[in-house]
Amino acid sequence: MGSIKVFGLPTSTDVARVLTCLFEKELEFQLIRIDTYKGKRKVPEFLRLQDISGQVTFKDEEKMLLDSREICRYIADYPTSEPSTKKLLGTGILERASVEQWLQAESENFEPPSSALVFHLAFAVPMGINPDQAIIKTNEDQLAKVLDIYDQRLALSEYLGGDEFTLADLSHLPYSNYLMSRSDRGRRLFESRKNVERWWKKISSRSSWLKVLELQNEHPGPF
Structure with a gap:
């Protein structure tokens, strides 16, 4: 190992x-x-x-x-x-297919607007760059639509892929954390949806993620 x-x-x-x-x-x-x-x-x-x-x-x-x-x-x-x-990829063909479906949603639908929002809401000003309000609004609207779908899904199951924590949930942690910890507008997108908020609190309190946050605090980077 x-x-x-x-x-x-x-x-x-x-x-x-x-x-x-x-x-x-x-x-x-x-x-x-x-x-x-x-x-x-x-x-x-x-x-x-x-x-x-x-x-x-x-x-x-x-x-x-x-x-x-x-x-x-x-x-x-x-x-x-x-x-x-x-079993982070599920325990059978159907579960794995569900996990892969939500992994694809994360990479294609969740990450693009999230990364744009993290940059313009959290890092642009410290870098001396004026946040682009048009880009913020467009990506805020896009992410809101994605989180609406998540909220509906999470009304039916504990996690995105089912009732167990999987890669489908894990993959959302990094960008979600920046939105929750660095931006009031980003945080409202999560907290205004009760199932998404419940899901976020659960996955972000896992010991694996808390260990990553400890490593980030040891070496916080330039911002």
Whole structure:
């Protein structure tokens, strides 16, 4: 298990996603912090607005992966000595299909407006950039529609993929946390939907995510 290495900063949404998955599976790993911001003043790459490959590199012996969601799928299927280890991709064909459906919703529908809102609501001003109000409104409306669908789904089940915590929920943690902790407008989008708010409180209180937040506080990055 000690062969697993993660390269990047915990403040990166991609890195945070991978670290949460590793903590959920209780796997040993080595985090090698690579500070891509040192000596540079540019848009944070963890927002994935410039670097389409993301901001994480995962290595397990000779196997190397770069996409955080693919890394999480790999980790979810990682063999462990504990048979009770969480089944983050579900426990059957139908459950896995449901998890994959919500993972796709996260990557294609939730992340794009979330990343834009995080940048313009939380990081633009500290960087000396004027937030674009038109972009904020457009993405706020888009994310509201996504969260309305989530709220309906979460009225029927404890989590997005069903009644157990899976990658479908885990993958939402990094951007949701920035929206909840750095922006009143972002926080209202979650808190105005009772099922989404309940879901967020539950997934954000998991020990795996709290460990990631501790790592982020140890190395907070440039902002």
